[in-house]
Amino acid sequence: MDVAPLDPVRERAILDATLELLSEMGYDRMSVDQIAKRARASKATIYRRWAGKPELVVDVICNRFDMDTPRPRDTGSLRGDLAELVRELCGTAERKHTLIMGLSSTLVSNQELARALRAHMPSRDLSGVEALLERAGGRGEPARSADTARLAAVAEALVWHRLIFVGPPLDDAFVAEAADDVLLPLVRAWAEAPSGRS
Amino acid sequence: MDVAPLDPVRERAILDATLELLSEMGYDRMSVDQIAKRARASKATIYRRWAGKPELVVDVICNRFDMDTPRPRDTGSLRGDLAELVRELCGTAERKHTLIMGLSSTLVSNQELARALRAHMPSRDLSGVEALLERAGGRGEPARSADTARLAAVAEALVWHRLIFVGPPLDDAFVAEAADDVLLPLVRAWAEAPSGRS
Incomplete structure (x- = not known):
């Protein structure tokens, strides 16, 4: 069986695979099956962590690239x-x-x-x-x-x-x-x- | 020979053709040759009005759809x-x-x-x-x-x-x-x- 769904290495492999397939074939043609195969993960592992393809892609967009966490330093003004x-x-x-x-x-x-x-x-x-x-x-x-x-x-x-x-x-x-x-x-x-x- | 380059009907046909080809094949694959053929215009007509493909596309984006001319009415405040x-x-x-x-x-x-x-x-x-x-x-x-x-x-x-x-x-x-x-x-x-x- 796969490791626990929140194992960071496994999570990263799944997000990487999602991004790669997204770039290669676009959202509509990409399936969770293909993501699982590319990431060498089971679909069950993926579904334990994400509700489905849309949630996976949102995670790639928003979290994978630190889009959400601007942390401007203190410049004094x-x-x-x-x-x-x-x-x-x-x-x-x-x-x-x-x-x-x-x-x-x-x-x-x-x-x-x-x-x-x-x-x-x-x-x-x-x-x-x-x-x-x-x-x-x-x-x-x-x-x-x-x-x-x-x-x-x-x-x-x-x-x-x-x-x-x-x-x-x-x-x-x-x-x-x-x-x-x-x-x-x-x-x-x-x-x-x-x-x-x- | 073609009509004068600023004839509005001819201009519209060229812009329409540009937009159609843009949607069908994307900017990179589209050529002025193809635009001319689709619009039943000569390349000379096109080049009398526009410097080239980029200027044609900018015209389609900015002018063809009134993007540039917001005209909010007077609401009194x-x-x-x-x-x-x-x-x-x-x-x-x-x-x-x-x-x-x-x-x-x-x-x-x-x-x-x-x-x-x-x-x-x-x-x-x-x-x-x-x-x-x-x-x-x-x-x-x-x-x-x-x-x-x-x-x-x-x-x-x-x-x-x-x-x-x-x-x-x-x-x-x-x-x-x-x-x-x-x-x-x-x-x-x-x-x-x-x-x-x-």
């Missing part, structure tokens, strides 16, 4: 930390661009994969972004940790928009613009009018 | 107009999602197409967004027409991010959130500190 956040998201986006774009048309036509990704979004690990806002609050800068999710969403939106419509490189000028012109004014506005509604 | 802007961008994004996503991986690997799209971005028709900011200024709301380009970029970024990572539908709740929590505070912040730098 909110402005500097926001620039670090943008820089980290740029790195992730540049690494995962092809994978996400390849899946994106699948997301539109495949409702089960879209649902699995949607279900995952609220549970993303944004503790690094929350810590950024808490550090700023601790320094007396106007910033509220309650704004973690929307800060992460806007920052990620800017990075992906730039990558898709303007293309790489995501350079220092872009990072500065995103931090100074968008994220910093927003964090301040949210702190001043918590609901965001006027 | 900045908040309402911003919601209209988001709603229009949602419509465009939902219509063009498959096309853009299909091209996106090409953009990464194909530098000539990326350059053509980049060259086009600054010349996009954003007069509808500018009019929105001017109307707000005219009503005495804090808003500056100088912020047209960055307002359009942030609004578009929010819409595409949502579509790619969360998926359709882009509903009223999303429109309200984008307008109230992001665009309205940003337009105000920019009007108060024009440079955006702190």
Whole structure:
């Protein structure tokens, strides 16, 4: 029998196989059978850990590449930390661009994969972004940790928009613009009018 | 001989052919020869109007589908107009999602197409967004027409991010959130500190 489903080596082999097959044949043509064969695992092992193909692919997208865990370092100022956040998201986006774009048309036509990704979004690990806002609050800068999710969403939106419509490189000028012109004014506005509604 | 290159019927036939071939075979495999044959036009006609394949495709992406010309109507308030802007961008994004996503991986690997799209971005028709900011200024709301380009970029970024990572539908709740929590505070912040730098 296979080893326990959470054995990290086995889990990694299964996620690697999923990514390889995804790149080779696309989401629709790939089956759990093929993933099991490629990873030298049993289907039972896979199903003990993941509900099915959509959940496996969401795991590959979101966790396998640290997409979910931006951890901007403490630069000593909110402005500097926001620039670090943008820089980290740029790195992730540049690494995962092809994978996400390849899946994106699948997301539109495949409702089960879209649902699995949607279900995952609220549970993303944004503790690094929350810590950024808490550090700023601790320094007396106007910033509220309650704004973690929307800060992460806007920052990620800017990075992906730039990558898709303007293309790489995501350079220092872009990072500065995103931090100074968008994220910093927003964090301040949210702190001043918590609901965001006027 | 062919009719003059700017004859709208002929131009439309060429753009239609480009879009069809793009969907059928992808950017890399498609040639200007094939576009000419499909559109029953000569290559000379095509080259009188467009510098080459990249420029043709950029025209298809940006102009053929009104991507560039959001024209939010006057709702009587900045908040309402911003919601209209988001709603229009949602419509465009939902219509063009498959096309853009299909091209996106090409953009990464194909530098000539990326350059053509980049060259086009600054010349996009954003007069509808500018009019929105001017109307707000005219009503005495804090808003500056100088912020047209960055307002359009942030609004578009929010819409595409949502579509790619969360998926359709882009509903009223999303429109309200984008307008109230992001665009309205940003337009105000920019009007108060024009440079955006702190």
